[in-house]
Amino acid sequence: MSTSKSINTSTNTAPQSGSISQLFPQALWQWFEQICAIPHPSKHEAALSAHIQQWAKAQGLPVLVDETGNLIIRKLATAGMEDRKTVVIQAHLDMVPQKNADKVHDFLTDPIEPWIDGEWVKARGTTLGSDNGIGMSSALAILGASDIKHGPLEVLLTVDEEAGMSGAFGLKAGVLEADILINTDSEQEGEIYMGCAGGVDAKIHLPTQWQEAQPDHLAYTLSISGLKGGHSGVNIHLGRGNANKLLARFFAGHALELGLSISHIQGGSLRNAIPREANCSFTVPVEKLDLLQQRVLQYQDMITTELAATEPSLKLMLSDCSAPERVLQHTTQQQLINLINTCPNGVMRMSDEVAGVVESSLNVGVISTTEDSIHIICMVRSLIDSGRSYIESQLQSLCDLAGASVQFEGCYPGWKPDNNSAVMAIVKSTYENIYHREPEIMVIHAGLECGLFKKPYPHLDMVSIGPTIRFPHGPDEMVNIQTVGQYWTLLLAVLEGIPRK
Template sequence: MVNLPPSARTALPTHYRSYRILIVTTASEINQLFPRPLWQWFEQICAIPHPSKHEAALSEHIQQWAKQRGLPVVVDHVGNLIIRKPATAGMEERKTVVIQAHLDMVPQKNADKVHDFTTDPIQPWIDGEWVKATGTTLGADNGIGMSSALAILGAEDICHGPLEVLLTVDEEAGMTGAFGLQAGMLNADILINTDSEQEGEIYMGCAGGVDAEISLPLQWQAPVQQMAYTLSITGLKGGHSGVNIHLGRGNANKLIARFLAGHATELGLSLSEIKGGSLRNAIPREAQCNFTIDAAQLPLLEQCIAQYQAILQTELAVVEPALKLSLQSTPLPAQVLQPTAQKTLINLINSCPNGVIRMSDEISGVTESSLNVGVISTTQDEVTILCLIRSLIDSGRENIESTLQSLSDLAGAQITFSGCYPGWKPDTSSAVMAIVKDTYQSIYHKEPVIMVIHAGLECGLFKKHYPDLDMVSIGPTIRYPHGPDEMVNIKTVGQYWTLLLAVLERIPAK
């Protein structure tokens, strides 16, 4: 049985408490996997809702557990947890290591899944070699890393020097915890980040990023046509807007804009709303537009949709086999966009860059710069487009910022950039990287791949207050993070655990 804290138990809705026994029975097989202490923690983490900005119940549960074990806990001014554990006998003179993970998870679900991420637990299950969730993100990003850190804190048979565990808040929605971590909170010489997602790869650098918000003012008029419809694009895979951006997956926001750019004038349709995506750091899986149209144009509309779906199914046959366009009749809206405003909006979204902008010249196979058109929403006053820019180099980020600024100026839109965070510059002389590399090779008799990841690890932000901290990032194989297809490979969790424990044992003296 999962030991939920009272705050988490009472947070569960009534309809979900009645299914609690079934969920625990299904998940109980998970806590028998290797390594059991890690998977037992992961089961607990799944049972306590913890999407970004809603990590309080999980944080409280971890704090109470640590205090019961006599482990000192510090909660800083933004909510980060720092838990310390003394060295095991004979290792007191080793360098201090901080194992770092983030408390929050990305809340994404399939359209037909009824799930409230702030109250409902994640439902993990075993599918062959993988652990998955039922219609939602799993939270293996970064729940497995967090579980490994907590399992080590609770173990009495693992050799290590002085140890700190840093669990940050709100990593997925703005890196609030990493931004807020102040100097003097950590005593460590070495940081092991657990947020990587490919076994056999050691990460020594990551991309920086910035959020872009484009706001286009709208002008409305009363509808002339007497029929209204919603066109939806669904069935896309989505995924992490950095790690998966090079895979060529469909972006629902861009695909629906492409249809409108090609057929809105021909059909004489008038938009009343366009929306898509839910997170700026997830490739949007679904989008829709609402519009009015003359009844006489309905056969042509259906023909255009069928032709467009056939085109997309040909272009994206491999990467998006479940893509679907659907048309549904809806009530007549009170207002639609004026023709000029509509044309400007469609052109703005359709011309906005998306996906890989440039591959790295220095690191083969790694994306240097990218852009994700993540969220589109419509209000009475404006349409807002949220994008996430990533780049390994500042000039790459600045180039994309300049492009978006120019597009916004041409469209008469306002653009703001916020939440800029630095990349983690690779250090080829890193001592801990060499230890991890040599340890991996000695255990698995093959060389690991030294990589830079096109995602926003928190390591770059830690360097501001801890410039001398020697850092490395490792993790198990996680597929399709930030989407409902997220899964973690069971075997690689064991491999990651074995590597992590061996590295801790090999940390040198100060």
């Protein structure tokens, strides 16, 4: 197909300093600046949703908020495009709230601070929210434009994608009118996604038995920080350190030798983010303190050598803390250490069908201590249901051995590739016509909402595109400026090339 000469194919990224609202395309970046200014972590998207609703109504655009909180906005076709198939552009309203330890930031009240660093837009000490704020901004910019050609249009902005996909789960049949869905949550320019992994949350509970702490023992906290973290789907194959696993590894090797008694353990904050920080408080006999300090230094040397290429900022810190009233009984402590130390983590299997793509993985995401239990939340992903089921079976067996229980919640299906997808063919040919090179047709290991949309809307022809985003779900998140322009140009050309009904 041919593309309209009126579409701007510029990849201009100037200026490289100052406000992001001056970048190309301005309408998109102006929306992203507004989005950054309104706190919108998962489960707290109401203020951003209200802002968008107010704007849409002022534009005379029909707005619907469904029972789950998803936002649907409609726009009539531009002149001469009324007979085209209806397209829904889809993004999610929420963002992952992660920050560096030294960053003072409240995600419920404080704005994200975007800034331009050469070819990239980053945030100061926090996640940027380009996942999926750029996609959302593109949809809103198109809704507000008067010079973009498109057929009947819907914009679907879902809630809570990052923390359970409850918005996609709650979307009911009969709400959307579209024939085609363009998901904007992909994170690599030049790649067209036509499938994704499914997943499930594994919630492990280890009952705890406590005993009084020895009054003559010293109290310390061992902390691990400075890890890169990242998206537990997109970045799981990069060999990054998992703070929870690294912490357990130390105690598995030295708790008995040093006579350590654990009083509290915590690590990570999101099940779909590779944990960057973890800490464990414990008591140690006075006569073992020197040996403890030696072992911590030896362990630090070992893991910094192992992870020198992937985790250059890794930090291990031993600090004194307040003496606890109680510590874990020996049996519970050994169960806990063994459970975390042996729990699978990372890539479980690579795909046989899609070269270079992870088939199945597991992320030991969050550990927390309560009055009567230690809680561990893992994120299981797989391109195939049997792969996910096998990991569930492994976790069940492990928990049976460790005296723990596990519940599997929030299971969502993968998005099965459709090699006959008409919209995928349109996006591919449009990309080739604009950029004179073939895009890669991909399946992504991360979870997209597309698989869930297929249940209420089995007829939907779906594709996913987006700009290049690096290190989502962590404070190093950044989006490439030039590729935002390329993504925008492609999206507009695709909308103009949508076929007749």
